[in-house]
Amino acid sequence: EVRLVESGGGSVQDGGSLILSCEVSGYPITIKSNYRLGWFRQGPREVREGVAAIDNLGNTAYARSVKDRFDLSVDFTKSVLTMHMHNVTTEDSGMYYCALDPVGGFAREWLIIRPGPDAYWGQGTQVSVSS
Secondary structure, eight states, X not given: OOEEEEEOOEEEETTOOEEXXXXXXXXXXXXXXXXXXXXXXXXXXXXXXXXXXXXXXXXEEEOTTTXXXXXXXXXXXXXXXXXXXXXXXXXGXXXXXXXXXXXXXXXXXXXXXXXXXXXXXXXXXEEEEEO
16 A cells, blocks of 8 residues: 655744655655655645655756745655755645655656646645744
């Protein structure tokens, strides 16, 4: 069974930093496997939008609003996707979901069109930024 478990959400002040983690089990996250991993954010009454993604080819993609502030990395030894969030703003608030698509490449396109029906999702972790 594939499981994605997010952690690291919480409350932070405008300009602060936060680290989100997503632990993947039941699917191999290695340099030889096919995958797209990423974070998607959903605010109240909003569509779930792509924030950042990485694929098995090492391509990374970021939403324009977070580029140069958020950084993605993958720990292959632990199958953990980590997103460092710097200089956060109230616009970064929302429920953050980790997603895994068992296909390779095209992180940028995947971030825009959003994962398809074969993707796996975590339960989400809340981020609240206060001014």
